[in-house]
Amino acid sequence: MASDDDTSERVPQERFPPRRAAGRGRGWYRGDCHVHSTRSNGGELTPGQLAADAREIGLDFIAITEHNTSDTHGEWGPLAGDDLLVVLGQEVTTRTGHWLALDIDPGQVVDWRYGIRDDAIDRHLGLVRRAGGLCVAAHPHAPYPSGTFMYPFHGFDVVEVWNGLWSSDLPWNADNEAALAEWGRSLAADLHGGRWRPAMGNSDTHLAGQLGTPHNVVLADELSTDAVLAGIRAGRSWIAGSTTIGLSLTASTGGRSAGIGERLRTGGGPTVVEVAVRGVPSGTVSLHTDRGRVHHESLPGDGSGAVRWLTSAADSAFVRVEVRHREGHMAALTNPVILT
Structure with missing residues (x-):
């Protein structure tokens, strides 16, 4: 060095x-x-x-x-x-x-x-x-x-x-x-x-x-x-954005699951993507793939909520998450789960 x-x-x-x-x-x-x-x-x-x-x-x-x-x-x-x-x-x-x-x-x-x-x-x-x-x-x-x-x-x-x-x-x-x-x-x-x-x-x-x-x-x-x-x-x-914010992202199919930064072998079957968030009152959760932003939901006033979305490896090479505050600035974002 x-x-x-x-x-x-x-x-x-x-x-x-x-x-x-x-x-x-x-x-x-x-x-x-x-x-x-x-x-x-x-x-x-x-x-x-x-x-x-x-x-x-x-x-x-x-x-x-x-x-x-x-x-x-x-x-x-x-x-x-x-x-x-x-x-x-x-x-x-x-x-x-x-x-x-x-x-x-x-x-x-x-x-x-x-x-x-x-x-x-x-x-x-x-x-x-x-x-x-x-x-x-x-x-x-x-x-x-x-x-x-x-x-x-x-x-x-x-x-x-x-x-x-x-x-x-x-x-x-x-x-x-x-x-x-x-x-x-x-x-x-x-x-x-x-x-x-x-x-x-x-x-x-x-x-x-x-x-x-x-x-x-x-x-x-x-x-x-x-x-x-x-x-x-x-x-x-x-x-x-702060230590008060929590987030999880998981993709699952056929009894197998993968988290952030991991690769999920889907076998071509349907894949369930699940996101859980806390600490972002009245914020928004958006899911992004190689097709851009594909899903969007609002969080409740207490800031804790869950999102469930169905996809497949044929439709999505990966899934990543952005969570934004009500005003639009970022609260949290993830690296992708990779689907094959």
């Missing part, structure tokens, strides 16, 4: 966070994978404040992603614990787009001094990936120079379709809408080609009150860096 400022040999190992939280088995874990402290431009929260805020709102993990530095890696060991996993990462701010390198080595820095015309991105992605890290295309339609993502998605593992930083009043705006549409349009072609890129959502926290808005809810075998990133890489995750 590329390193311009390797501080790992100068920092005691116990100052770095552990890679596993003890006693946390298979389950759905909530976490924000794009988080900045005062060490990043515009950041106003210390690592200690970020850790306290994560625990207060009910996150199980966060990834620290400072801009082009690993300076705070050695501060997170005492702040992590069995109730909070901390993943070491970096936001790599190149001249023509930003990306997240998640699970880099303690104290290492990934080079950022290039743009799309330098033909350098694949080499740096390969260095991170070969070391076991995850590469995320960050905020593809960010409204500022260098923030707009000019690289093709094919070199990345995951696409950040929901970024909470640049919304003025709500954590959802036209830039997120464009990123979601771009990812959604490519999903059918990617599945047909044999490799699809999951969606993720993060707060891009710089200021107080932003953490977890939105965040990822990930099915992992345990609360560890390896297991959480494996769940994200496989698409076994959905995105929530």
Whole structure:
């Protein structure tokens, strides 16, 4: 992995966070994978404040992603614990787009001094990936120079379709809408080609009150860096606008069932898609396939409801869900269940 400022040999190992939280088995874990402290431009929260805020709102993990530095890696060991996993990462701010390198080595820095015309991105992605890290295309339609993502998605593992930083009043705006549409349009072609890129959502926290808005809810075998990133890489995750929102998506046929990020072999038979939602009063639930939006229902005033829809693999290559608040901004969205 590329390193311009390797501080790992100068920092005691116990100052770095552990890679596993003890006693946390298979389950759905909530976490924000794009988080900045005062060490990043515009950041106003210390690592200690970020850790306290994560625990207060009910996150199980966060990834620290400072801009082009690993300076705070050695501060997170005492702040992590069995109730909070901390993943070491970096936001790599190149001249023509930003990306997240998640699970880099303690104290290492990934080079950022290039743009799309330098033909350098694949080499740096390969260095991170070969070391076991995850590469995320960050905020593809960010409204500022260098923030707009000019690289093709094919070199990345995951696409950040929901970024909470640049919304003025709500954590959802036209830039997120464009990123979601771009990812959604490519999903059918990617599945047909044999490799699809999951969606993720993060707060891009710089200021107080932003953490977890939105965040990822990930099915992992345990609360560890390896297991959480494996769940994200496989698409076994959905995105929530807050920790008060709950969602499940299941497709079933012939006694078999599959959930988010999984593949259901239908044998050509009818498939029942079931969605359950809580925490979105008077919101709406929509189902999306390779034919676009195919079904739409309203939620009751208490925010809890269920949707049942019948399809088949012949009609739907996949099914994914969007849940929106009454005003139209996003509350939650899922990666697909794949039907074959």
